[in-house]
Amino acid sequence: MSDKNGDFGAFVSGFLIGGLVGAAVALLFAPQSGEETRTLIYDKGIELKDQAEDIIDDTRARAEELAKEAKTKAEDLQKRGQELFDDQKKKITKAVDSGKKTVKKKKDDTAKK
Known part of the structure; x- marks a missing residue:
């Protein structure tokens, strides 16, 4: 999961980075006046900032979703683990009780002889 992130x-x-480099190269080689170039750089900067904010918002939402999942x-695994533990505890208790009964019976049988 960390590799995917x-x-x-x-x-x-x-x-x-690719967007910034591409925008810079396009602006530097485009035949325009300085004022037009500055306006384009400003507009591209705003556009890239908005795109970055959208990506950050999407990433944050995805991270929250993954955390909830x-x-x-984890809660499901804990519940299943507790159920398995309780089942095994019952089986062991039953086996111990059965063993105690068997020992008592053998002891009683031996005492009668």
């Missing part, structure tokens, strides 16, 4: 983080970083699964 790491891969996603690398993807987001690569996406943002993990908590639910």
Whole structure:
């Protein structure tokens, strides 16, 4: 699971860096006036900031969803583990009681002889 999160983080970083580099190259080689270039850089910066915020919001929502799923699964595993423990405890108690009865019966039979 941590590999998937790491891969996603690398993807987001690569996406943002690639977007910035692509925008910078496009603006530097485009034949425009300085004012137009500054406006484009500003607009692209706002656009990239908005995209980054969207990605962060999506990532946060996904992380919260995964945390809820993990908590639910952990609770289910704990419940199943407790049920298995209780079942085994009953079986062992029953076996011990049976063993005690057998020992008592053998002891009583031996005492009668």
